[in-house]
Amino acid sequence: MAAQFGRRLRRGATSGAIVAAAVAALAASQGPGAIPPPTDNLSGDTAIGAGDATTPPGGGDAGGSATGDSPYFTDLPPLNPPKVPGVAPTGPQVPIVTGPAEAGIPATVLAAYRRAEASIRASDPSCNLPWQLLAGIGKVESGQASGGRVDGNGTTLTPILGPALDGNGFALIKDTDHGAFDGDSTHDRAVGPMQFIPSTWAVWGQDANGDGKKDPQNVYDAAQAAGMYLCAGGRNLAIKADLDRAILSYNRSREYLTTVLHWFEYYGRGAHTVPDGTGRLPVDRSDRPDSGRSPFPVSPSSPVSPSPRPSQDRPSPKPTDPATTPPSKPAEQTKPPTADPSRPDVGTPVEVPPTLRVSRLKAGTATLTAVTEGPFAQAASVTAVDASGRPVAGVSVRFVLPATTDARFPAGATTVTVTSDARGVATAPALRAGEKAASFTVRATVPGRPSLPAAELKATVEVRKADALTRIGDTALTAETGAGYADVTVESRLADALAPGVTVTAVVTDAADSAEQSADGPSFGEDAAGNPIRTQVLKTDAQGRLVVKGLVAGEKAGSYILLLTAPGGGTAKLTLTVTAPAPTPTTPPSSPDPTEEPTEDPEPTTSTSPSTSPSTSPSTSPSSTTSPSASASPSA
Structure with missing residues (x-):
């Protein structure tokens, strides 16, 4: 004591x-x-x-x-x-x-x-x-x-826990962490x-x-x-x-x-x-003030002078003259203390801002999905909570898009900052996809809290789809070799609704059952090197339509297929006919007109040819040869 x-x-x-x-x-x-x-870093501490x-x-x-x-x-x-x-003692059984x-x-x-x-x-x-x-x-x-x-x-090595703050000799603090830190789901305890x-x-x-x-x-x-x-x-x-x-x-x-x-x-x-684990342990505690033990040697304190004993009322040897004795004043009442002196005023606690109260950001949505150049079906959102899982309102939350995506917040922004509402929910403004179909991650952080882990929201942008492609019109697509075809209009639909913004691939093939590009069929012109272009990528407009233009027949007559395909299964096969040109007609030789009068022959000329005069021919006609029957008849 x-x-x-x-x-x-x-x-x-x-x-x-x-x-x-x-x-x-x-x-x-x-x-x-x-x-x-x-x-060094032997103790596990960081920079x-x-x-x-x-x-x-x-x-x-x-x-x-x-x-x-x-x-x-x-x-x-x-x-x-x-x-x-100084020098460590070296005697036997003396701790160093x-x-x-x-x-x-x-x-x-x-x-x-x-x-x-x-x-x-x-x-x-x-x-x-x-x-x-x-x-x-x-x-x-x-x-x-x-x-x-x-x-x-x-x-x-083992948790350090104070007594339950149940109001029995201590403050009354009911559970705030569901026992997460102190293992007590009824009352809080000091920990660590x-x-x-x-x-x-x-x-x-x-x-x-x-x-x-x-x-x-x-x-x-x-x-x-x-x-x-x-x-x-x-x-x-x-x-x-x-x-x-x-x-x-x-x-x-x-x-x-x-x-x-x-x-x-x-x-x-x-x-x-x-060394760790060898420190001197204290003994006395404020909740056990009379333990009477002290682990440390304490020098004797200076003797304390005892207070003088209070005087006892004793009868005076002489009576007091009541006439000369002034009446006693009533004792002043002592005002009760307005505050516990053992708990001095430490000032009004400053309210901790929400940004510092938040312990975690919880992703509030599933995977964000959209089609190219369209709005996302859900808004990116997170919930700010404290260590007990309770929502924290008024927390600034920053949403950041990665550089790998062309999706954007309003006004083309890649970063926006919003404030959590009364439910602790922070919701980003509408996000719109770009032309790139890919997956990416939206990160949500609390500005000023670099050590607080970011919440990550997965996002996916898919291509627009069409499950049906239909040609508008039925005029035969025919052209002579080297000639151009008329424009072709095609409509795309998805689930019977017009499908705008769908990417459609057009390929000229040799047959309806082939998807390979033709080597001789019609083309969409030539590239810079002079090679025919027989594949083209088109996109449907706001009404879900596209127009195939500039298609030119090749030099080889025959039947070909214009194959149109779209993501989502939409397909159209249009027949392209290439005809040979009609042959050019030739002029026949002219015949004499029988109604014309014959022209006068020119004057005869003497020919030196032996055949021109039979009388002068040296040959003798067989008919002029003396026939045996022409000889004198024996009867003459």
């Missing part, structure tokens, strides 16, 4: 001047005995600056304190200050340490405090947060994570090395070790969150008044403030690392 009484007296011993001087010194440097920051860099503008939650005014350890450091570490056991901080825990200090000094230098303040709070809240019982990533209650962690939780989780049982995450909470509201912890307000915002008890300041000052004089 004497030790406990001595500790209580010392809680008011630290003067404001001494603490203010210590704060100023630590704000300007790392303090005496400060340990340089680790240069300085991990966690949300933006310091929220105010602290306070769940009744105005981070811990819900949960119980804490009341052990105080020894009166003698830490000494400069590098300084007083009370000044030893488990290695991973100290690394977490130092990293939180460096991160917040970079993002909020005006706060002047010293790691020794985090160490003081960590000592009082959990005995430095139960003596450093953490794994290599800084997560406690820095003893955040779930509703506070939902707002201030950090991921400082880069494992993708905001874990109050992780000393890196918890130290970063505690530092940001202490710096909230623009506090400058080098100013004593701001320092007191910061500590009281963590637990609204004057005893708590004094205890933390003692450890803060003690660590400011020197500290050293001890």
Whole structure:
């Protein structure tokens, strides 16, 4: 009991001047005995600056304190200050340490405090947060994570949980996290090395070790969150008044403030690392004030002079003259205190903005679908929720389209920012597809919260379809070789409705059962190299129609097919006939006219040809040869 009484007296011993001087010194440097920051990553911590860099503008939650005014350890450091570490003792059965056991901080825990200090000094230098303040709070809240019982990533080996805040000796805080952090679905409990209650962690939780989780049982995450909470509201912890307000915002008890300041000052004089799991554990707790045990040696306090005994009313040896005795004045009534002196005014908690309260963005729609150059059937939307899954209104949400798509928000925008409504739902304006048929992802983020995972919404753009293609008109498509065909109009439909914007492929083939391009049939002209073009891609207009133009017959007569196909199964086969030109007629030779008079023969000319005169022919006609019958008759 004497030790406990001595500790209580010392809680008011630290003067404001001494603490203010210590704060100023630590704000300007790392303090005496400060340990340089680790240069490796053996403790699982990440680069300085991990966690949300933006310091929220105010602290306070769940009744105005981070811990819900949960119980804490009341052990105080020894009166003698830490000494400069010397040579380790070597006697038998003597533990090897590098300084007083009370000044030893488990290695991973100290690394977490130092990293939180460096991160917040970079993002909020005006706060002047010293790691020794985090160490003081960590000592009082959990005995430095139960003596450093953490794994290599800084997560406690077993959960650190405070008592249920059921109003029985503690604050009454009903469950806010469905038991997600504290395993209690009825009442909240303070959790982790820095003893955040779930509703506070939902707002201030950090991921400082880069494992993708905001874990109050992780000393890196918890130290970063505690530092940001202490710096909230623009506090400058080098100013004593701001320092007191910061500590009281963590637990609204004057005893708590004094205890933390003692450890803060003690660590400011020197500290050293001890192996994880070997830290000195505190014993006394605020919910067990009469335990009478102290793990630390405490010097005897100065004797206290006893108060004089109150005088007892004794009869006066002489009677009092009632005439000369003035009447006694009625005693003034003492006004009851308007506030609990153990819970000083820590100021009105600053409301935390919705952007910092949101813990997750939930994708609110299924896959977004559209056809090319058309509006999406659904709007992109997400729901902003806190750590307990409750919707958060007033959160700014930014929707971003990737560079791989030609889909656009109104006015051709690729990025839009909207605000969540009373249901926590943030809905982007109408999204319209471009000409490119492909899948892409819309990302939704919270500006100013770079560590908050983005919500991803899948989107798909499909080509427009037609299940029927029909020619308008039935005039035969015939042309002589080298001549042009008349224009052909085709209508596309999908489910009996006109289908605008459908891409239709036209190919000239040799037969109705072939889809291969013809080598001799009609063409759509020639390319730059002079080769015939027999395939063309067309698109239906707003009325679902297209016109095939410029089709020219080839040099080979015959029958061909114009094959039209569309996505969705629409098909049309039109016969193209190429005819040979008609033959050119020839002129027959002219005959003499019988009605014409014969012309006079020219004068005969003497011919020297032997055949011209039979009388002069030297040959003798056989008829002139003497016949035997012409000889003298014997009877003459």
